[in-house]
Structure formats: structure tokens, C-alpha cells
Amino acid sequence: MTGSWWLDTLLGVLAGLATAWIALITALALTRPRHGMLSEAVRLLPDALRLIRRLAADPALPRGVRTRLALLLAYLAFPIDLVPDFIPVLGYADDAIIVAVVLRSVVRRAGLPAVRRHWPGSDDGFAALCRPPA
Template identity: 40%
Template sequence: MRDWLVGLGVAVAGLILSWGLLVLLARRLPPGILRDLAAFIPDCLTAVRRLRRDPRVPRRAKVAIVVAGLWLASPIDLIPEFLPVIGPLDDIVVVALALRYAGRQVPREVLLAAWPGEPRLLLRLLGAADGPAAGSRATVDEPHQRG
């Protein structure tokens, strides 16, 4: 029993250290694709927490979002986290699928308000605007076109 608890403690410590490294890289890297990828998982966790509490999010979308958040927090993965580059790949795929599912049921302005990162990354992930708030994409892109 003691060996099992030590193994679990090591796994949790490894997960926390890898998340800390992602947060550090997300703040230190220059703007670009590497910074976006490093910030993706912490941004997803923040968005999951915000969307879970939002009354405008339907129950089915909340369930999908919470399952994705639990998948991220779980130390058990299809691809071990310690593998460089491909380790977080299963987490990214699960969260991307959950956000795309929620994107069809939740207005885009709600998703964009919950997303702490770059809006362009979330918009790329969500794909074409065919959900409840199809017109909100222009409001996000306008400031980038003016500036």
C-alpha cells in the first residue's frame, strides 16, 4: 500500500511540475505558436472553470466541459505527460473536442469571455461560426483589423 501511495505522490508531483513549466513557458516565450501551445492547457483550465459557473451554458455543454477539465487534471493519460512534445497531445485533443461541442451550443461571446488567452486561437479551434452566435466573430476580429 505504501508503494502505491509513493507512486501516486510522484505522479501528482510530476503533473504539477509539468503544469508549472507550461505556465512559466507561456509567460517567458516570445509571442508565437510555441507560446500559444504552452499557454493552451492553462488557458483551457481557466475557461473550464469559468464556463462551469456560467448560467448561459447549457447542462450538456457543462458536462462536456467538466469531463474535459477532469481529463486534464487526471494523472492518467493515453500518452504519458513526460514524453516531450507529444505528452500533452491527448489532453489537447480532448479539450479541443469538448470546446467544439460546447461551441455549437453556447454563444461565441460567452466562450470568448471565458477564454483568457488569445481569441484567435479559440476561434481557430471552434471553426466556422454556425452556432447560436454566428455573428460575434466579426466583433472579435475588428480590433485586430483596425490596429
């Protein structure tokens, strides 16, 4: 009886994880960036990583914002991606999409001036970062 309960729980957890992964892949496939937008995101990546680190370390920001940013940094540092890199376009785009989603939530919660204050790059780079998707 006990062994069956553990097996059922394990199978339920695995099924839930598989369902969540399939939903994420579907969402990424539907929202994947255009080719030009992806190359622009790659150019902004070093500045965006420094921005995320600086925002996560800012004690003036709300704790929830800093927690999201710390989790994002941990995700980016983790060697295993949600979408493997060998999958064309989506393999590399998943990180860019996740960073964009977290940064949008940071802007909504902390405000654009806080993000601007910590931006380490050029004014043109910040303008590209703030440009809405087409």
C-alpha cells in the same frame, strides 16, 4: 458455471477497453497537431483552463455543455493520461487535442459569444484559440 461467466465478462470488458484505447491512439496519431500548433497550445493552456472552469460554472449554459466541461476538468486533473507522457509528441498532445475537441463542441452548442464572454486572456490569445487548424 458462475465463475466462467464472470471471467468471460471480465475478459470481454478488458478486450473492449483495449480496443477503445488502440482506436484512440490511432485517432490521436492521425490528428496530432503540427509542432508550431502544439507550442501555441501550451502558451494558451493557463487561459484555456480558466476558460473551461468559468464555462463549467456558468448556469446560463446548457447542462450538457457544463457536464462535458466538468468531465474535461476531471480528466485533466486525473494523474493518469490516456496516452502516457513519455510517448514523444502524442504524450503531451493528447490533452491539447481533447481540450480542443470539447471546446469545439461547446462553441457549437453554446455559441462563440459565450466562450468570448468567459475568456480570461488577451484578444490575441482568443484569436489564436479560434483559429482553425491548418
